[in-house]
Amino acid sequence: MTEWTDPDTFAQALERADTKEKGNCFEDFEEGDVIEHDPGLTLTRFGNEQWMSQTLNHDPAYWRTDAAADRGFEEPPIHPDYLTAATLGITVEDLSEKGGYFLGRTDVRFPGTPVYAGTELHVESEVVNCATSSSRPEYGIVSWRTRGKDAETGEVLCSYERTNMIPRREPVATDGSGAAAAEESEDNGPDLPEEFVAPEGGYFEDFVEALEQADDENAAVAYRHERGRTQDDVTVASLPLATLNTAKQHHNVDVMSDSPSGDIVTYGDVTRSTALGHARSDEETWREVGFDDESFHTFVAVGDTVYAFTRVLEADDTASSDEAGTVRFEHIAFNQDDEPVYSGTRTAEIRKRPS
Ligand SMILES: CC(C)(COP(=O)(O)OP(=O)(O)OC[C@H]1O[C@@H](n2cnc3c(N)ncnc32)[C@H](O)[C@@H]1OP(=O)(O)O)[C@@H](O)C(=O)NCCC(=O)NCCSC(=O)C[C@H](O)C(=O)O
Helix, strand or coil: CCCCCCHHHHHHHHHHCCCCCCCCCHHHCCCCCEEECCCCEECCHHHHHHHHHHCCCCCHHHCCHHHHHHCCCCCCCECHHHHHHHHHHHHHHHHCCCCCCEEEEEEEECCCCCECCCCEEEEEEEEEEEEECCCCCCEEEEEEEEEEEECCCCCEEEEEEEEEEEECCCCCCCCCHHHHHHHHHCCCCCCCCCCEECCCCCCHHHHHHHHHHHHHHCCEEEEEEEEEEECCHHHHHHHHHHCCCCCHHHCCHHHHCCCCCCCCECCHHHHHHHHHHHHHCCCCEEEEEEEEEEEECCCCECCCEEEEEEEEEEEECCCCCCCEEEEEEEEEEECCCCCEEEEEEEEEEEECCCC
8 A cells, every 4th residue: 555655645635635724714703703712821021031132122120120119010020012912922823813914903001010920811802893805805804802811810901902804715896995095095295394303312301392392393203213123033933923823924934925925924013012122222111001003014024124213292291100201102113125014103101300
């Protein structure tokens, strides 16, 4: 009898065998469905430090006990970026493993923070919207409300609404109106203020002063950050896998060679954390409050370099501590060709200058 490992025999066997599929297609989601995700993850110091080091987030409060105490933490906590990435990673097997691109996310909040190492995450998602893509008949667009909870107490630690493009089993006819609208809107020329102001330093007062100066001069507070992070095997494949993110986009070169990106791509949360790390390196962060209107504009792949640009939108003297004020930023991650790859608004408490 022929050995099944004989190459010709095996090729035929592969052709005739059914594939035990992973993940869900667009047709499998229905608005109102609630999905309890099976995978869980213990948030560890190691996982946190691996994520934060590789994305250049070096805020000492997340690394050193004395710096943590100085910021009112019991010990170096789990960073909200890693918490967000781990919450999303756990959902991928059920929501997006089939290969849909992560388009955006909003209302990212951390009601139960600070979170400390040793906390076990339990995550659930509710399908909030299923829409036809008018430009891509082979995909639908699905949004979920996801909550990452402390598995022991049930307290919600991280919550957000996320949208992905999800492959359909059967393509549908579309009118292409989305693509036409996008083309029309490209006709508008750039509309930028004449002057850009950069804050002198990274304290709350520096942002307030820069906003006041910009207001006087009809300018914007906007600046770029010097650091860049070239994507490598660790950022593209290892970091998402470390959050249990099974999206083939990040680790299966074979499948991805025949996809819109043509290659494995960086997990959106890695791109975002990297840009935020660059921005935070130029400010005195006190606490992260939330993120809104996040969008991923184009792919980031191995060899691409992620840079960051910041626009300061507003500042407010009130915060959870007298030692800080609240600032709202828009952060844009861009690549070596100056193309935006991510954008989103961020609300953060920024330390006031010590008197
Ligand atoms: C994915 C893209 C290649 C699509 O590009 P394009 O075909 O040019 O279309 P649009 O960008 O105009 O968008 C297609 C439709 O999706 C809707 N859309 C776009 N953004 C959002 C959003 N934030 N919320 C809701 N809907 C959104 C548009 O309106 C379009 O709708 P329609 O006209 O009806 O078709 C391109 O966008 C791209 O390359 N994006 C980058 C994607 C990416 O790299 N993401 C991060 C990496 S993938 C990942 O992290 C996966 C993750 O692990 C996971 O599992 O989620």
